[in-house]
Amino acid sequence: LSCKVLSSVVTPCYCFVSPQIRVKPDNTGVVTDGVKHSMNPFCEIAVEEAVKLKEKKLIKEVVAVSCGPQQSQETIRTALAMGADRGIHVDVSGKDYENLGPLQVSKILAALAKQEDAQLILLGKQAIDDDCNQTGQMTAALLDWPQGTFASEVSLEGDKINLVREIDGGLEHIKINTPAVITADLRLNTPRYATLPNIMKAKKKKIVTVKPADLGVDVTSRLEVLKVEEPPQRQAGMKVETVEDLVVKLKEAGRV
Amino acid sequence: MAQLIALFLCRCRPPDVVVFPRCVEEVSALAKVCHKHRLPIIPFGTGTGLEGGVGAMKGGVCFSLRNMEQVLDLHPEDFDVTVEPGVTRKTLNAYLRDTGLWFPIDPGADASLCGMAATSASGTNAVRYGTMRENVINLEVVLADGSVVHTAGKGRRPRKTSAGYNLTNLFVGSEGTLGIITKTTLRLYGIPEAMVSAVCSFPSVQAAVDSTVQTLQAGVPIARIEFLDDVMIDACNRFSSLSYPVTPTLFLEFHGSEQSLEEQVKTAEDITQSNGGSDFQWARDTETRNRLWKARHDAWYAALALRPGCKAYSTDVCVPLSRLPQIIVETKEDLIENRLTGPIAGHVGDGNFHCLMVVDPNDPEEMHRVHLFTERLARRALAMDGTCTGEHGVGLGKRALLCEEMGPVGIQVMQSLKDALDPNNLMNPGKILQREEP
Numbered sequence: 001l002s003c004k005v006l007s008s009v010v011t012p013c014y015c016f017v018s019p020q021i022r023v024k025p026d027n028t029g030v031v032t033d034g035v036k037h038s039m040n041p042f043c044e045i046a047v048e049e050a051v052k053l054k055e056k057k058l059i060k061e062v063v064a065v066s067c068g069p070q071q072s073q074e075t076i077r078t079a080l081a082m083g084a085d086r087g088i089h090v091d092v093s094g095k096d097y098e099n100l101g102p103l104q105v106s107k108i109l110a111a112l113a114k115q116e117d118a119q120l121i122l123l124g125k126q127a128i129d130d131d132c133n134q135t136g137q138m139t140a141a142l143l144d145w146p147q148g149t150f151a152s153e154v155s156l157e158g159d160k161i162n163l164v165r166e167i168d169g170g171l172e173h174i175k176i177n178t179p180a181v182i183t184a185d186l187r188l189n190t191p192r193y194a195t196l197p198n199i200m201k202a203k204k205k206k207i208v209t210v211k212p213a214d215l216g217v218d219v220t221s222r223l224e225v226l227k228v229e230e231p232p233q234r235q236a237g238m239k240v241e242t243v244e245d246l247v248v249k250l251k252e253a254g255r256v
Numbered sequence: 257m258a259q260l261i262a263l264f265l266c267r268c269r270p271p272d273v274v275v276f277p278r279c280v281e282e283v284s285a286l287a288k289v290c291h292k293h294r295l296p297i298i299p300f301g302t303g304t305g306l307e308g309g310v311g312a313m314k315g316g317v318c319f320s321l322r323n324m325e326q327v328l329d330l331h332p333e334d335f336d337v338t339v340e341p342g343v344t345r346k347t348l349n350a351y352l353r354d355t356g357l358w359f360p361i362d363p364g365a366d367a368s369l370c371g372m373a374a375t376s377a378s379g380t381n382a383v384r385y386g387t388m389r390e391n392v393i394n395l396e397v398v399l400a401d402g403s404v405v406h407t408a409g410k411g412r413r414p415r416k417t418s419a420g421y422n423l424t425n426l427f428v429g430s431e432g433t434l435g436i437i438t439k440t441t442l443r444l445y446g447i448p449e450a451m452v453s454a455v456c457s458f459p460s461v462q463a464a465v466d467s468t469v470q471t472l473q474a475g476v477p478i479a480r481i482e483f484l485d486d487v488m489i490d491a492c493n494r495f496s497s498l499s500y501p502v503t504p505t506l507f508l509e510f511h512g513s514e515q516s517l518e519e520q521v522k523t524a525e526d527i528t529q530s531n532g533g534s535d536f537q538w539a540r541d542t543e544t545r546n547r548l549w550k551a552r553h554d555a556w557y558a559a560l561a562l563r564p565g566c567k568a569y570s571t572d573v574c575v576p577l578s579r580l581p582q583i584i585v586e587t588k589e590d591l592i593e594n595r596l597t598g599p600i601a602g603h604v605g606d607g608n609f610h611c612l613m614v615v616d617p618n619d620p621e622e623m624h625r626v627h628l629f630t631e632r633l634a635r636r637a638l639a640m641d642g643t644c645t646g647e648h649g650v651g652l653g654k655r656a657l658l659c660e661e662m663g664p665v666g667i668q669v670m671q672s673l674k675d676a677l678d679p680n681n682l683m684n685p686g687k688i689l690q691r692e693e694p
Binding site for chain 2: 038039074075078081189190192193194195196197198199
């Protein structure tokens with residue numbers, strides 16, 4: 001399979017070093033100030049898979065794409081340091097960025113795939129800040145391409161792709177045509193670390209910035225976030241001495 | 257006897273109160289309260305130390321620092337970062353992923369970095385990257401009276417200094433007895449371009465240890481060199497369903513550029529083969545390397561699995577490299593002679609090894625034999641110009657051995673420093689130094 005371009009999407013997501021996520025006082029969202037942005041872990045796996053395919057000489061070029069404000073370029077740089085060849089930064093900032101969701105991103109990716117004449121799109125299965133798990137699927141639908149989601153194994157065979165998917169019931173083996181969209185699951189590979197020499201080399205690789213309008217995509221959201229709340233505080237538990245007591249208490253609480 | 261039993265049976269010596277300060281100002285204010293009322297202060301990071309360091313022997317106030325969990329001030333160009341006590345080594349390395357840097361010191365647990373500074377921790381790659389002593393540039397410490405000191409000056413992080421007394425390394429390894437560490441500035445390293453691991457089996461302990469010594473003497477900048485004796489390998493085989501030959505074994509890891517790896521590996525292989533070592537079993541890609549090392553990291557559980565229902569205690573002596581063959585051989589003879597279960601695993605590149613003593617806590621006779629064995633082992637190491645603790649610290653159980661190791665004048669100097677900084681003996685009382693109780 002001589003892939004002209006492999007497009008790999010790197011989602012910059014909020015990486016909370018501490019597990020303490022705080023809701024904004026006005027309940028419109030989560031506090032993101034001072035929180036470190038990192039590449040979404042599943043996207044790292046996708047980039048790693050793309051780079052591995054290139055190292056096996058099964059594809060020609062890996063293009064890393066990220067949609068977001070200026071700092072998304074850092075995430076692209078990480079992908080370049082892992083072995084991607086060039087980057088495309090789709091500039092979306094401010095309110096547009098806060099409201100950017102899977103539908104808009106998939107429209108952007110579909111437009112880019114056509115523009116770059118890509119044969120394969122590799123994404124993480126979901127972003128760990130919103131857990132939508134929709135972008136890959138929507139992109140495939142917009143392009144009318146086959147999709148292999150939750151991939152834990154990928155191999156190219158001629159112009160087809162053999163995939164093992166992790167599903168609730170076990171492992172599913174499928175074969176799909178190219179061009180195709182694949183989303184990476186946890187066990188697909190172990191992503192390499194970006195090393196200092198590779199980070200230095202990555203500085204010389206090109207990142208091109210475009211706007212969604214240039215691709216003919218309208219990023220207005222059709223969703224409005226009404227409210228973000230913390231989950232209810234955990235109530236203190238109660239210890240009882242006997243099973244009879246337990247049943248009484250459960251009845252009192254209307255649970256049985 | 258009392259100390260070893262204390263470690264096993266005196267399982268939990270809880271404090272009277274636990275506080276969860278969120279910033280150094282709160283730590284200082286709380287320390288002032290404790291100071292005023294003469295309450296013992298027990299600092300707590302992750303509680304993963306192995307020498308009873310967080311036991312509140314005289315009750316008191318435990319300062320759990322887990323809510324201070326910021327990574328502050330990363331300077332990638334300067335290879336340094338400052339962290340608070342709630343940040344563990346794995347958290348920091350995950351944070352540093354994109355920068356091409358890492359903090360290599362890796363004790364078994366995912367320990368608090370400030371806690372690691374407090375115990376002068378070390379890991380599997382000390383042979384190349386050093387221990388906490390070499391990698392802490394500055395500390396922010398709250399003293400027993402609540403005053404806050406920056407051991408190298410506030411915010412300072414030069415790579416080297418000759419300014420005044422080395423306060424930083426006074427607190428590194430002080431195990432909470434001189435102050436509460438609330439920030440540590442650490443030296444970072446570049447993530448190696450490439451890594452290669454290998455396993456090599458040997459016909460004898462002597463051959464394995466000789467190979468270690470010779471590899472280091474040949475100047476190979478080896479990153480990890482771990483020794484497992486036949487009992488340990490057998491336990492690992494059973495626990496992790498592996499099939500390594502049941503003989504003394506070395507697990508090796510090399511870091512560097514692709515070219516430098518080739519050279520390092522060639523030299524190491526020549527040495528091991530000349531000592532009767534087997535062909536190397538290789539692991540180059542991340543997944544295979546992780547599998548290989550998992551066997552070593554699971555050693556503790558593998559040892560416990562040898563005798564279900566028993567507990568394990570790890571010895572920790574460290575000797576100059578040239579004495580390593582002798583001490584391991586003598587120790588194994590001692591184990592066999594005294595019918596003890598003590599698989600050996602260790603960082604032989606530093607001259608440091610651990611006997612994982614698996615013992616039935618309900619069998620006082622066996623406990624006694626283990627206790628005598630560990631004392632003999634420590635004294636054997638001391639007699640060979642070594643130390644009774646390479647990386648775990650003194651804590652409760654090794655206070656008497658510390659006296660033998662340092663001698664009376666050395667202990668007196670330590671006691672003078674303790675008295676100067678903590679005249680009321682509030683900071684983690686009963687650890688490191690024995691005080692004559694009235």
